[in-house]
Amino acid sequence: MNLEKVIFGFFVLLAATLNFGFFIGDIANPDLHNIYELFAALAVSLIATVLKFGDRTQIGAVHLATSLVADLQLIAASVVWVWAREISAQGMTAVHTASMVSLSGGALLANLVSVVLLVTETVTFHRG
Amino acid sequence: MSNPLLIFWAQLFGRRGPISRAPSRVHIESSSQASSTIFLVMRRMRAPLIILIVIFSVSVVGLTLIPGIGPDGQPARISLFEAFYFMSYTATTIGFGELPWPFTPAQRLWVTVSIYLSVIGWAYAIGSLLTLVQDRSFRQALALRRFTRKVTRLREPFLLMVGYGRAGELLAKDFDALGQQLVVIDESSDRVDALDLGSYHADIPGLVADAANPHHLSAAGLEHPSCAGVLALTNDDETNLAVTMTAALLRPDLPVVSRTISAPIADRMRAFGNPAVVNPFDRFGEHLRLALNAPASYQLLTWLEAGPGAELPERGHPPAVGRWVMCGYGRFGRELTADLRAANLEVTIIEPAEQGAPEPGVIVGDASEPEVLVRADLPSAVGLVAGTDNDTTNLSMLATARRLNPQLFLAARQNQPTSAALFEAMRVDALLVPTEVVAHEVYAQISTPMLWRFIQEMPARGDQWAADLIQRLRHNCGRELPALWKVKLDGEQAPALSSWLAEGRVVLGDLLRSPEDRERRLRVVPLLLLRDGEAVLTPDGATVLARDDELLFAGHGSERRELESTLVVDSTGAYVLFDQHIPSSWVWRKLSRKSPTPSTPADRGGMTSHRG
Numbered sequence: 001m002n003l004e005k006v007i008f009g010f011f012v013l014l015a016a017t018l019n020f021g022f023f024i025g026d027i028a029n030p031d032l033h034n035i036y037e038l039f040a041a042l043a044v045s046l047i048a049t050v051l052k053f054g055d056r057t058q059i060g061a062v063h064l065a066t067s068l069v070a071d072l073q074l075i076a077a078s079v080v081w082v083w084a085r086e087i088s089a090q091g092m093t094a095v096h097t098a099s100m101v102s103l104s105g106g107a108l109l110a111n112l113v114s115v116v117l118l119v120t121e122t123v124t125f126h127r128g
Numbered sequence: 129m130s131n132p133l134l135i136f137w138a139q140l141f142g143r144r145g146p147i148s149r150a151p152s153r154v155h156i157e158s159s160s161q162a163s164s165t166i167f168l169v170m171r172r173m174r175a176p177l178i179i180l181i182v183i184f185s186v187s188v189v190g191l192t193l194i195p196g197i198g199p200d201g202q203p204a205r206i207s208l209f210e211a212f213y214f215m216s217y218t219a220t221t222i223g224f225g226e227l228p229w230p231f232t233p234a235q236r237l238w239v240t241v242s243i244y245l246s247v248i249g250w251a252y253a254i255g256s257l258l259t260l261v262q263d264r265s266f267r268q269a270l271a272l273r274r275f276t277r278k279v280t281r282l283r284e285p286f287l288l289m290v291g292y293g294r295a296g297e298l299l300a301k302d303f304d305a306l307g308q309q310l311v312v313i314d315e316s317s318d319r320v321d322a323l324d325l326g327s328y329h330a331d332i333p334g335l336v337a338d339a340a341n342p343h344h345l346s347a348a349g350l351e352h353p354s355c356a357g358v359l360a361l362t363n364d365d366e367t368n369l370a371v372t373m374t375a376a377l378l379r380p381d382l383p384v385v386s387r388t389i390s391a392p393i394a395d396r397m398r399a400f401g402n403p404a405v406v407n408p409f410d411r412f413g414e415h416l417r418l419a420l421n422a423p424a425s426y427q428l429l430t431w432l433e434a435g436p437g438a439e440l441p442e443r444g445h446p447p448a449v450g451r452w453v454m455c456g457y458g459r460f461g462r463e464l465t466a467d468l469r470a471a472n473l474e475v476t477i478i479e480p481a482e483q484g485a486p487e488p489g490v491i492v493g494d495a496s497e498p499e500v501l502v503r504a505d506l507p508s509a510v511g512l513v514a515g516t517d518n519d520t521t522n523l524s525m526l527a528t529a530r531r532l533n534p535q536l537f538l539a540a541r542q543n544q545p546t547s548a549a550l551f552e553a554m555r556v557d558a559l560l561v562p563t564e565v566v567a568h569e570v571y572a573q574i575s576t577p578m579l580w581r582f583i584q585e586m587p588a589r590g591d592q593w594a595a596d597l598i599q600r601l602r603h604n605c606g607r608e609l610p611a612l613w614k615v616k617l618d619g620e621q622a623p624a625l626s627s628w629l630a631e632g633r634v635v636l637g638d639l640l641r642s643p644e645d646r647e648r649r650l651r652v653v654p655l656l657l658l659r660d661g662e663a664v665l666t667p668d669g670a671t672v673l674a675r676d677d678e679l680l681f682a683g684h685g686s687e688r689r690e691l692e693s694t695l696v697v698d699s700t701g702a703y704v705l706f707d708q709h710i711p712s713s714w715v716w717r718k719l720s721r722k723s724p725t726p727s728t729p730a731d732r733g734g735m736t737s738h739r740g
Contacts, residue, residue, distance in 0.1 A: 036189065039208055043185035050178050054171030082209045 073107035187242035219246035291362030294563035376400035413467030433568035450510030637669025652683035
């Protein structure tokens with residue numbers, strides 16, 4: 001067992017699950033989407049990105065790309081939340097909630113690709 | 129063809145030889161090494177970055193969870209965004225104060241903990257980054273990248289010089305003066321720094337790397353289409369052999385010049401392609417033999433090899449007959465003894481310890497001890513060679529020998545560049561500086577192949593001929609060696625002459641007249657005429673030139689430009705060669721109905737031999 005692989009798999013999966021947990025639920029209802037979950041998803045996603053630094057293989061490059069996409073989407077979702085809560089006069093409306101959650105939905109897709117890559121890598125791994 | 133349109137036309141539709149270059153058969157990926165180091169660096173930044181993210185997240189979340197008191201006195205928590213804002217300016221030590229409202233003691237407790245945590249996180253991250261920037265392999269990777277980019281962008285032909293020692297430095301100066309671009313690899317970073325500090329006209333890329341590694345040679349442009357040759361000049365024979373091998377296998381079309389002091393290595397080099405091997409000891413022996421037999425030829429040879437701008441060296445008067453004493457019977461001594469014996473000279477050898485079977489005329493002993501030199505019977509000898517690999521020993525031998533016999537011809541080997549002043553003060557008659565021999569030799573071979581041909585054929589012409597040529601060069605060009613340049617009489621370099629050349633009406637003596645006043649001769653000395661592989665040394669004024677003849681001239685730049693205008697502009701050519709004036713524009717030519725080729729050759733009465 002390789003500890004580095006365990007940590008890597010843990011963070012990739014955790015990023016996907018947290019993202020999923022935030023995304024699930026009625027898209028326009030702000031009560032169903034906990035902002036702390038979004039924060040945790042973003043932090044874990046950033047850690048996963050850093051973990052993917054410095055891999056020279058082709059699959060490593062795709063891994064890094066998916067993580068960067070997820071980070072971008074999650075940061076955009078956070079900015080939407082900050083805008084709705086602190087800046088706009090209406091507060092968390094259904095429109096704002098929907099746009100924040102759908103952005104995190106895009107990140108979820110990227111995270112799912114990451115997980116698929118992880119699984120593919122594991123399945124095709126042959127102990128020479 | 130002074131008309132720009134005509135020149136343009138000739139450029140577009142003129143015949144040009146196909147540019148052929150054998151492609152490299154094997155391609156070596158040189159950039160992978162550089163990028164792998166970059167990846168390593170990214171990998172090493174993982175831990176500090178992750179720690180920073182974790183510390184930040186924990187601090188922010190903790191701050192939002194701890195209850196505070198709002199401006200209205202009611203319990204209120206600060207939001208994630210406010211907490212993120214607060215931690216951002218606190219962790220980066222900007223510190224705007226307690227926003228959006230004053231903290232409770234519980235919040236302050238948490239903030240204290242997170243300040244210490246985040247300072248540690250930042251210090252760790254920035255420290256790691258600085259360590260990486262200082263890291264040797266990282267810096268090397270960056271230097272290799274910069275170097276590779278510079279070499280890739282070179283568009284002019286360049287020489288790849290491996291080893292920038294004393295010889296390399298001398299050569300780089302010569303080639304830089306000729307406008308020849310170089311790329312340098314050396315193992316020592318001091319030498320590459322010296323290259324950067326050197327005052328060259330061109331920007332010479334230099335790399336600190338082991339040249340025996342083909343990847344480094346490839347990064348230095350061995351496979352670059354503009355690479356024009358490889359010079360292996362390191363002090364290490366093995367490295368030179370490796371470079372010769374790599375160049376011969378990857379770019380068989382390139383000329384390679386390689387330095388060695390060992391005959392077996394030279395043979396192994398010759399097994400790969402056809403490299404020009406320079407052995408300074410061997411060459412010094414040949415030079416000394418030439419100096420003994422033909423002092424003027426030797427003087428001419430050293431002058432031509434010394435590069436542009438060199439002063440005419442003094443002509444020595446070595447003894448042609450008599451007994452020589454050889455001190456130091458190492459590799460150098462053996463080469464030289466063989467050369468001297470081949471010239472039918474008697475040689476007495478002094479060697480420190482008996483090696484193998486005793487040879488006739490060998491004195492065993494330390495040559496730096498005066499009594500050993502006395503045993504060699506110096507008063508009856510004519511010359512002494514101080515050829516050990518220690519400069520102090522050589523100098524003390526020279527001093528003792530001169531005391532015993534002031535008439536002795538002294539030859540010495542200088543090993544360290546720092547001893548140059550001492551040997552100069554000693555006034556030795558012939559001095560071997562191996563690095564200089566190598567530099568001059570390589571310069572003669574690479575700068576123009578015709579000079580090398582000239583130097584090879586020159587000794588056969590005799591001493592008197594050489595003395596005459598030196599006189600002529602001095603008369604025309606002064607005491608400093610003028611630039612040597614070659615001209616090929618083809619459609620590209622001499623478009624104005626092509627039809628006259630085909631008719632056999634161009635005479636060398638007429639060609640070397642001034643375009644301003646054809647009664648004045650250009651101060652140019654033709655050194656060599658090469659036609660179909662046949663070389664004619666110092667062709668005289670009556671020589672009739674033909675198409676594709678190659679000529680090597682010595683003369684100053686201003687004279688060269690005048691000759692070039694004769695070769696390119698056909699109205700100038702007609703005036704210089706035949707004393708005829710033809711219009712230079714196409715319209716006027718048609719109007720005047722004059723053929724650009726004169727119908728009768730000019731009188732050849734004024735044509736005399738061009739000897740000065």
